Amino acid sequence: MASIRFDKVGKRYANGFVAIENLDLEIRDREFLVLLGPSGCGKSTTLNMIAGLEEVTSGKLCFGDQLVNDIPPDRRDVAMVFQSYALYPHKTVYENIAFGLRMRRTPQAEVDARVRSAAQKLAITHLLDRRPSQLSGGQRQRVALGRAMVRRPAVFLMDEPLSNLDAALRISMRAEIKQLHEEMQTTFVYVTHDQAEALTLADRIVVMNDGAIEQIGTPHDIYEKPATIFVASFLGAPPINTLDGEIGGASGRPVFRCGDVALALPPAIAAPTGSKATLGLRAEDVTLDPKAQDDVAIDGVVNSILPIGSDQFIGMKVAGREFFFRLAKDQACAIGDRVRLAALTNRLHVFDAASGRSLAGG
Amino acid sequence: MTQAAVLARRRERLPFSHDERRAWLFLAPVATTLLVVAVFPIVYSLYISFWSIKLTRPHRQPFVGLDNYAQLLADPEFWHAVGRTTSFTVMAVTAICVIGLAVALLLNETFPGRKALQALLLVPWAIPYVANGLMWKWIYDSSYGALNGLLFQLDFIDKYMVWLGDANKTLPLIANAFVWKEVPLAALLLLVTLKSIPADLYAAARVDGAGALQRFLHVTLPALRPGFMLVIIYETMTAIRHFDLFFILTEGGPGDASHVLSWRIYVETFRNLSFGTGAAMSYILAIVTFALAYGVIRALGRNVR
Numbered sequence: 182m183a184s185i186r187f188d189k190v191g192k193r194y195a196n197g198f199v200a201i202e203n204l205d206l207e208i209r210d211r212e213f214l215v216l217l218g219p220s221g222c223g224k225s226t227t228l229n230m231i232a233g234l235e236e237v238t239s240g241k242l243c244f245g246d247q248l249v250n251d252i253p254p255d256r257r258d259v260a261m262v263f264q265s266y267a268l269y270p271h272k273t274v275y276e277n278i279a280f281g282l283r284m285r286r287t288p289q290a291e292v293d294a295r296v297r298s299a300a301q302k303l304a305i306t307h308l309l310d311r312r313p314s315q316l317s318g319g320q321r322q323r324v325a326l327g328r329a330m331v332r333r334p335a336v337f338l339m340d341e342p343l344s345n346l347d348a349a350l351r352i353s354m355r356a357e358i359k360q361l362h363e364e365m366q367t368t369f370v371y372v373t374h375d376q377a378e379a380l381t382l383a384d385r386i387v388v389m390n391d392g393a394i395e396q397i398g399t400p401h402d403i404y405e406k407p408a409t410i411f412v413a414s415f416l417g418a419p420p421i422n423t424l425d426g427e428i429g430g431a432s433g434r435p436v437f438r439c440g441d442v443a444l445a446l447p448p449a450i451a452a453p454t455g456s457k458a459t460l461g462l463r464a465e466d467v468t469l470d471p472k473a474q475d476d477v478a479i480d481g482v483v484n485s486i487l488p489i490g491s492d493q494f495i496g497m498k499v500a501g502r503e504f505f506f507r508l509a510k511d512q513a514c515a516i517g518d519r520v521r522l523a524a525l526t527n528r529l530h531v532f533d534a535a536s537g538r539s540l541a542g543g
Numbered sequence: 544m545t546q547a548a549v550l551a552r553r554r555e556r557l558p559f560s561h562d563e564r565r566a567w568l569f570l571a572p573v574a575t576t577l578l579v580v581a582v583f584p585i586v587y588s589l590y591i592s593f594w595s596i597k598l599t600r601p602h603r604q605p606f607v608g609l610d611n612y613a614q615l616l617a618d619p620e621f622w623h624a625v626g627r628t629t630s631f632t633v634m635a636v637t638a639i640c641v642i643g644l645a646v647a648l649l650l651n652e653t654f655p656g657r658k659a660l661q662a663l664l665l666v667p668w669a670i671p672y673v674a675n676g677l678m679w680k681w682i683y684d685s686s687y688g689a690l691n692g693l694l695f696q697l698d699f700i701d702k703y704m705v706w707l708g709d710a711n712k713t714l715p716l717i718a719n720a721f722v723w724k725e726v727p728l729a730a731l732l733l734l735v736t737l738k739s740i741p742a743d744l745y746a747a748a749r750v751d752g753a754g755a756l757q758r759f760l761h762v763t764l765p766a767l768r769p770g771f772m773l774v775i776i777y778e779t780m781t782a783i784r785h786f787d788l789f790f791i792l793t794e795g796g797p798g799d800a801s802h803v804l805s806w807r808i809y810v811e812t813f814r815n816l817s818f819g820t821g822a823a824m825s826y827i828l829a830i831v832t833f834a835l836a837y838g839v840i841r842a843l844g845r846n847v848r
């Protein structure tokens with residue numbers, strides 16, 4: 182019942198701005214789906230269409246088999262957590278959580294039971310008589326979660342719920358939200374621009390850019406098999422190293438060339454010799470190896486070293502671009518050293534230079 | 544010792560730092576003006592309220608302590624004036640709040656012509672009280688007034704009425720003129736408050752299942768509290784002390800039907816030339832105004848962030 186289907190859905194705002202175009206997406210019952218993308222790409226718009234807060238201006242939006250384009254939010258059985266929390270400032274925490282139930286004329290005994298059980302789960306029982314202004318950001322966040330939980334909705338929507346929290350709290354709340362999903366057994370649609378949040382929480386991630394979907398997949402797929410250069414660059418820290426060049430190579434083995442860099446590509450790369458391509462190489466996909474074969478080697482002079490505790494990032498110029506690589510700390514090197522790195526061939530990503538789409542076959 | 548160190552030591556001995564002294568210098572003109580035109584009259588009128596000062600009897604002005612106050616409180620006429628001021632204020636402030644809210648809600652919607660309407664709304668506010676008074680005097684006029692003309696043509700009345708001559712209608716009619724002038728400010732204050740309500744709150748309420756009326760009751764009205772607080776305090780203080788319209792429209796008449804406190808203060812002070820009593824009455828009015836404002840802040844200020 183709580184599966185959601187977008188069928189060529191478009192959203193044009195009153196001022197004529199087209200925020201979403203031709204969106205096709207199937208959200209499965211009880212899955213944790215994350216909408217990920219940069220600010221302004223249309224994540225909130227998509228979420229608000231599910232909630233019924235924004236009208237769908239073209240295409241069909243269905244919950245299960247039911248077309249919901251014209252169904253108002255209160256009859257959609259969805260609950261939503263807002264980035265601003267949107268707590269009613271003059272109501273107590275208790276009344277904030279109870280509000281949705283009261284609007285649905287739930288008997289008082291039931292309201293009380295549900296509010297108290299949610300409060301207990303979220304460890305905010307001692308705050309029930311306070312007002313939102315007397316709470317910390319983290320506490321407000323919990324109240325907002327509680328308000329959505331007590332409704333026991335078929336679909337749980339969250340719009341950047343953690344982005345107003347400090348870093349430590351954000352990480353511990355991630356775990357709680359994940360647990361909440363397991364307990365509630367409902368469909369979660371979660372919007373964020375934070376890739377780490379998406380990778381930890383999601384069953385599936387939808388990467389969006391400029392009102393359209395770039396890729397849908399599991400966190401593993403999105404990270405390991407980015408379908409476009411946009412997806413590859415959006416995920417990973419530091420961002421993936423990229424280099425524009427062309428496909429070359431004889432005897433059936435494709436090679437990527439750019440200046441003095443020539444790297445053997447995985448055999449599955451499907452592109453004619455001579456076509457323009459963009460190489461993507463993640464920081465962690467190299468090892469320090471003075472004896473590396475020429476067709477996997479990247480040579481350069483270390484010009485910066487950034488230790489990050491367990492590992493270190495080293496920076497060097499490769500074919501005129503600044504690249505960052507992640508090496509284990511015991512792989513000693515110093516600024517000014519000339520080093521040879523070996524790229525892991527089957528972890529190289531190659532994209533068509535014009536379309537930005539991955540050239541990895543199958 | 545370096546020069547900077549010498550300066551620093553010298554600075555330590557002075558009661559104010561260099562910056563503070565310069566600040567006082569710049570503040571001095573305003574501070575002096577305020578002392579002369581605001582603080583001095585306030586203190587001086589308190590002072591003369593303890594004396595029996597009558598300009599008709601300039602050579603005998605004895606100190607009477609609280610006698611001026613005691614006499615006033617024992618005077619039934621004074622209490623009638625208090626009653627009239629109260630009913631004028633209650634009528635006016637209630638109407639201002641209700642109409643102001645309606646106008647603010649209207650202007651918070653988007654519709655063609657909203658900008659023009661918003662600009663037009665400010666006209667009454669920009670008109671001085673005296674001009675407003677003269678305009679309404681004209682409208683209420685018994686022989687050529689616009690109100691008579693309108694009602695006559697609509698067949699609500701069969702002959703022209705002496706509107707302000709009817710003791711039962713005087714206060715409401717003056718209040719009406721007052722409301723007309725004050726609604727724009729109230730509407731504007733409430734509109735600003737309305738605009739500051741986060742859109743997310745309405746979205747959350749919709750998802751929670753609240754209909755339009757419930758969103759108004761649970762989101763809009765509570766959020767308007769600070770706006771209403773401002774409007775009620777400001778308009779109460781303005782209405783309770785209001786003088787101009789009474790002076791222009793009725794001069795306290797007919798009979799004593801519009802003898803409100805401010806009018807009595809004027810008559811006592813400038814017609815009877817009894818400055819001590821006038822000052823005492825002014826002080827009572829000031830204290831009541833202050834107490835009311837405090838009460839409203841306490842009552843409405845609860846739960847306001």
Ligand SMILES: Nc1ncnc2c1ncn2[C@@H]1O[C@H](COP(=O)(O)OP(=O)(O)O)[C@@H](O)[C@H]1O
Pocket residue numbers: 194195196198200218219220221222223224225226227
């Ligand atoms: N009410 C609106 N009217 C016009 N344009 C809007 C409106 N709301 C959002 N937009 C535009 O639509 C685009 C997508 O917005 P949004 O869905 O909020 O992005 P995101 O949540 O991914 O940051 C943005 O370019 C934004 O400026």
Ligand SMILES: [Mg+2]
Pocket residue numbers: 221224225226340
């Ligand atoms: Mg957003």
